[in-house]
Amino acid sequence: MTRILGAVFAGGRSRRFGSDKAVALFDGTTLIDHAIAALADQCDTVVVSGRAVAGCICVADRPAPDLGPLGGLNAALHHAVAHGYDAVVSVPCDMPILPADLVARLQAAGSTSFVTAMPVVGLWPARLADELDLHLAEGGDRSMWRWTARVAALPVTIDGLANVNTPDDLARLKR
Template structure:
């Protein structure tokens, strides 16, 4: 049994014990972790905290974490219950149950899940103090270091990564007269299809973010995600977060690329992936050329994507650059400027239509 539950009500430990979740007969050990709200006062005493989450995305990310644990250990049962909303000091905030054949695996799987919950799952904590003050809690670097011990057990150069590709085609195309840019033709092929053909050999899963003419995008044969109602008006961030909410939980990283970059290099993701794996502290890498960085083309771990939700709370309709820069994203420099050309106006599109325009770039 593998279950994830997000709830506002208190965690009823007695009811869970009475339910006596069944496991296979070979389960010889069960480990339970219960986290509580502590009074982590810096000045005035803390009265309670308020925990927010991203419905749908939070559950999917926890399911992904459980899937990672199952790849490492023969886990026969995992149950995660996490509270949200107002939670008082001393109350239970999270429960993680694991069951395995042997106690060491049960302990390690439980610790692994909890370490990843602390750093990867999209929860945002606001502390409330008795003097009326409030404080949003920043992620702790110490939690990241604890989680990285699990990453170090796998050789970075050979660790497999399941990578998704998300083509952003949900914009208004204002600089081109409010046309659906992804459907404009270049050499008789829609721009979005050029990008898809470049990315498809490099990814395990490909999807498109689109808000208009969705049926036309669906015909290309890839999943199409439109902006969720509560994210509309947030620019490309809305497309990324809306797709994240519906993304397969098994993906380890996602490549973000705009629909107007038809000449992306064939070694784009292999090079970005190599840098991402060689830097355990890095949650995202972006493409760059001698002229500068290209923040709209980035390979991101789930932790980077999930921080985008917190970012838009403080910076509505943010640029991708403003989201990525605080994450200390590492650039990967490609020599070919043309490979990263953005078709932002009709003049550029017309110039690209000439036979002299290169059809491949590395």
């Protein structure tokens, strides 16, 4: 049986949003709590990368803050290795609506997969932890796109995902 660690990335600065978007409300619940709840229903355990959240297992971005989603993914992969998980499913804190079968759809595509339009949403084998250390140490482009190419991750099309970058995005989602 595959043990899956869910990881919610929450280490961003929310510059485009203008305030801490992780705690912005959607349907009376914070964006980060929506993401945590969606993964909790599909994963064995959920961690939050990049910030402290009361009542949650939290991991600091690795090897340092401000590395974008790859810092959060690296922290989650190393946590997975240290605690016996086989893989990590990652999502950002600003995606309050996720499919109830997200993990199953990612797994159906292969052991390393990502959502085509949003590569921060993905399935990553824990064995990639050392490879991501190396990738980050090399410097250069820290984009999720470069990472997906490096590990030959397979794209999965999931329509209807919306992420909240601005207050207008959140207002559109509420409609």
